[in-house]
Amino acid sequence: MTGTAMRHRIPDQPAGRFSEAWRFCVGTGRIELALRRDYQDSLALLQREIGFRYIRGHGLLSDGMGVHRPYEWEGARHVHHSFTYVDQVVDAYLELGIRPFLELGFMPGELASGDQTVFWWRGNVTPPRSHKEWAGLVRATLTHLVDRYGIDEVRTWPIEVWNEPNLKAFWQDADESAYHRLYEVTAQAVKEVDASLQVGGPAISPGSDEWMVRFAEFAEQREVPVDFVSRHAYTSGPTQQVPFGVHQTLAPAGRLLEQFATPRRQLQGTRFADVPVHITEFNSSYRPDNPIHDTAFHAAYLAPVLAAGGDLVDSFSYWTFSDMFEEVGPPTALFHGGFGLLTHRQVKKPTYHLYAFMARMGQELLARGDDHLVTRHADGRITVLAWAPVDPTGETAGPDRHTLRLSVPVGTRPRGEAFVRRSTVDEEHGNAYTAWRHMGSPRSPRLEQLDVLHEAAEPGRRHLRVPVEGGRADLDLTLARHEVTLVEVTPLDDETPSWWDERRLLGREEPR
Known part of the structure; x- marks a missing residue:
């Protein structure tokens, strides 16, 4: 009716300037995928029609990128750092007008303290067996990026420490004190390269909000640098499994805005009250095989979030731009409930158009x-x-x-x-x-x-x-x-000639 x-x-x-926090950043499958043609074709389309500023994904330091390469020589252990793939990925990003939002993770296998992994592609989620060697890896990576792209450029790239350490799947035992130690070692290594580089965290998932409070307390007590804070936001309930997919209940989209607002509320009265807040992942479902992502419903569901989210945070990053994504394995069909705004082969979904419409706002x-x-x-x-x-x-x-x-x-x-x-x-x-x-x-x-x-x-x-x-x-x-x-x-400035008459299109005589 x-x-x-x-x-x-x-x-x-005007009531003010409309925030562009909605397109500050977008998510991606592990960044190793950026070496593939379909990925780069999809990102090129995205940038032409929407134009995101930054891109964030897992796996910068995982084995697939081949950065950490230890070896034995003359009875001693040495580490060689190789940036062949890193250079190709970052070069591709910059050529397409998008910058990396660096997520430092996961743990290289030869540096890991255990064998726990996550995802089909097996990212290692255990602490380093040597924090000294981990710090060396961080310093070497950022030093290389500064040498290659210039300090003025790299200073604009946020550097996030790990991903969802409050979940046992992403950080062994969800050990909070172990994460705090990792963060402190990492932040100090970042600042040793250049004090003005932006480092932050804790990139927590929904459901463990007190982690943010304790993270701020730890950083204050230890005087650890925190240039921004980050968390994630989703609104889906428990999974109902079907072959190669899931269904889930959804909370109202306003719950996403409530999650966006939480860090600022929690950090009031701390020395981090005014640091930028980045939602480095958000979506309805946290699953990459939920058909809701492919629907018109999804675009209408998220529209009020894109319209209002910039009032609450400095950025909120849609997870993800493309169905080139393999956390639960390669997709089993073109439409399979993937996170992407685009399917493989650059088929646009309704939520893609929501973003493309936003890009045409004033x-x-x-x-x-x-x-x-x-x-x-x-x-x-x-x-x-x-x-x-x-x-x-x-x-x-x-x-x-x-x-x-x-x-x-x-x-x-x-x-x-x-x-x-x-x-x-x-x-x-x-x-x-x-x-x-x-x-x-x-x-x-x-x-x-x-x-x-x-x-x-x-x-x-x-x-x-x-x-x-x-x-x-x-x-x-x-x-x-x-x-x-x-x-x-x-x-409208109407330039129609005075003699034009639609009624005469078929050669009828001029009406009297």
Whole structure:
């Protein structure tokens, strides 16, 4: 049903500058994957249409990158540090206009104190058997990066110590004191390379919020450098296993914003109260095989988070940009519930379009509501992001129609017309997942099927004129279920010749 809606009068004067915390960083599968063609093709598309600033992933120091290379010579142990793959990865990132958000981990096998690993690709998650050798590895890596890319460049790269040490799967026994020791040794090694390099942590997962409090207490007591703090945010419940996938309940998307706000609240009254807060991973589900990630529902679910998250943190990094991701093994089908904004072969998902729409928003924030975000560009264009409400419980499909009525300021002319461009993603438009399901869910689509999916992944588009009265235009938007829409309103200078008459297109005589 379509409900009635009051008209929202959007103010002429901006409420402030719209934060770009939503695109400060994006996540990736282990960075070794950046050596692959499909990965680089996907990242190039992402950067052309969205333009993230930083990229963060696991595995910089894992064995697959081949950095830590110990050897025996003349009866003594030595360590050679090799940066062949690191250079190729970072070069590729910088060429595509994105910088690394360095996560230091996991433990090289020859330096590890144990054999516990995580993921299909077996990242070692045990403490170093020699903190001195670990510090040497950190110093050597950062010294090399400074030598290759320059200190002014590397100073802009945040350096995060480990990943989710509060979980036993990611840090042996979730040993807090062992993590504090690792952090202290690592931070000191970073600062020995250059005191202005940015180091931080503890990169905790949801559910162990007191870790942040104790981390701050430890760092204060030991006078350990902390230039930023980081944590992760997810809203999914326990897993319900199916072959090669899971289903999970979801909390309302507002819970993500609550998690974003937690570090600032916890750090009040400490010397870290004003340091940057980075959410270095966020999503609905924490699983890379949950089909919810592929849906239009997901885009509408996350829209209010992207609209408001920048009020709470300095960055919040979507996990991840591509389905080139192998934590539970290589994907078993093109659509498999992967984290990515893009599938393999660069098929865009609805949530990709949410980000692409955000990239077309203006710099001035005019208004924000439960179902809309309105901004203005420097040239006077108005951009409206609107989304239909969703039911995260799954008990209902959500409303089949949602009405939004806006009155927006358009230029300085009291009367005239405006050009409106509307781009839409919903269950049928900009939704390759729906097309893939209709074609029988082919696990490895043929080339002609991929062409159909790329076509189906493009948003629906409409163009029209609306009248401007009193310097304002009225927009009456009806959104379908799970729709996210971008409306761009531009003042119109009509250059139609005086002799033009649509009624004469078929050669009829001039009307009397």
